[in-house]
Amino acid sequence: QVQLVESGGGLVKPGGSLRLSCAASGFTFSDYYMSWIRQAPGKGLEWISYISSSSTYTNYVDSVKGRFTISRDNAKSSLYLQMNSLRAEDTAVYYCASSPMAAAPFDYWGQGALVIVSS
Amino acid sequence: DIVMTQSPDSLAVSLGERATINCKSSQSVLYSSNNKNYLAWYQQKPGQPPKLLISWASTRESGVPDRFSGSGSGTDFTLTISSLQAEDVAVYYCQQYYSSPPQYTFGQGTKLDIK
Numbered sequence: 001q002v003q004l005v006e007s008g009g010g011l012v013k014p015g016g017s018l019r020l021s022c023a024a025s026g027f028t029f030s031d032y033y034m035s036w037i038r039q040a041p042g043k044g045l046e047w048i049s050y051i052s053s054s055s056t057y058t059n060y061v062d063s064v065k066g067r068f069t070i071s072r073d074n075a076k077s078s079l080y081l082q083m084n085s086l087r088a089e090d091t092a093v094y095y096c097a098s099s100p101m102a103a104a105p106f107d108y109w110g111q112g113a114l115v116i117v118s119s
Numbered sequence: 120d121i122v123m124t125q126s127p128d129s130l131a132v133s134l135g136e137r138a139t140i141n142c143k144s145s146q147s148v149l150y151s152s153n154n155k156n157y158l159a160w161y162q163q164k165p166g167q168p169p170k171l172l173i174s175w176a177s178t179r180e181s182g183v184p185d186r187f188s189g190s191g192s193g194t195d196f197t198l199t200i201s202s203l204q205a206e207d208v209a210v211y212y213c214q215q216y217y218s219s220p221p222q223y224t225f226g227q228g229t230k231l232d233i234k
Contacts, residue, residue, distance in 0.1 A: 035223070045161075045169065045212055047223040059220045095168055102221050105159035105214065107180075109168035 002026040002108045004096050009113030016086050020113055022079040022096030027108075030054075030074035033099045035106065036081050038092035046092075049081065052102065064090075086117045121145050121215050125226035131234040138200040140229045142213035147193045150217065157217035160189055160198045163228075164209045172211075173198065200231075208232055 008020040020036070035050040049060045049070040058070050069082040079096050094113050097106035122145040132138040148157045156176035161169035171180050173189040176196055186201045200207055213226040 044228045045163075045214075045225040047225065050221050050223070057220065059222065061222070099216075103157055103216050103219070105171055105174045105216055106161075106169075107171055109170070111168055 002098075004098065004108055004110035006094065006096055006110045006113035009094065009115045011116045011118065012086055013119050014087060014117055016117070017082070017084045018086065018115060020081040020083065020094055020096075020115070022081075022110055024077045024079065024096075024098070027098070029072075029077040031100070033102055033104075034070075034072060034079045035097050035099065036068075036070060036079075037095045037097055037106070037109075038090075039095070039112075040089075040092045043092075050102070051079070057102070083115070086115075088117050091115060091117045120222055121148065121218055121224050123213055123215055123224050123226040125211075125213060125229050127229060128227065129230040129232070131232045132200075132203045133234045134205065135202050136234075138203050138207070138231055140198045140211050140213075140231070142191075142196040142198070142226050144194045144196075144215055148215045148217040149193045156192055156196070157215055158189075158191070158196050159214045159216065160187075161212045161214065162207075162209045163212065169212060203231075203233070205233065 003025045005023045012018050037047045051058045051070045067085045071080045097109045124143045126141045158176040160173040163169040177189040188199050190197050210228045210230050212228050
């Protein structure tokens with residue numbers, strides 16, 4: 001069955017960096033677009049970045065542009081999010097999610113990784 | 120960016136009764152070349168990730184009970200639960216995937232409880 005498992009979350013100081021990983025299994029990872037979506041405590045869902053199946057295309061929400069970088073390794077069926085210059089408002093559960101193409105809904109989601117940015 | 124606005128923010132419905140959640144987009148998410156609405160609905164239960172319920176505004180995902188239905192076109196959409204069950208207590212989100220390049224946006228969520 002399809003599994004997406006995030007790792008790498010934790011507590012980091014403002015201005016610090018963190019790298020999230022998402023390990024995929026149960027489907028042909030290299031065929032899918034992947035995204036990171038976050039949810040601040042008690043708040044709604046915010047899409048923050050996507051990457052095309054072959055890494056040709058990426059896009060970001062304005063609030064993380066220049067600070068976050070999405071990447072993937074299809075050989076390892078893994079998705080990554082490098083987060084730099086972290087701010088308190090980046091505190092959230094970060095989900096990885098898959099979609100069969102750019103213009104498609106998110107059909108599978110991971111369980112999420114909690115990132116807390118605090119001094 | 121396309122802004123998605125849901126109403127109401129919260130809703131309490133008696134077991135067995137109908138629940139209706141609305142979603143409005145700031146611009147049309149209907150792609151004229153294929154007549155498809157690029158709109159999805161998700162259900163999120165406490166402590167769980169969201170689950171895709173409906174895609175293309177009205178296509179139920181495999182395994183989703185038929186008491187869930189989606190309707191609407193263009194800028195106005197509705198998620199209807201025809202007969203509320205206890206397990207339907209959750210937050211529901213609409214999401215557009217129309218933007219190109221992708222700038223996916225979600226509604227703010229609607230919290231559904233039992234009255």
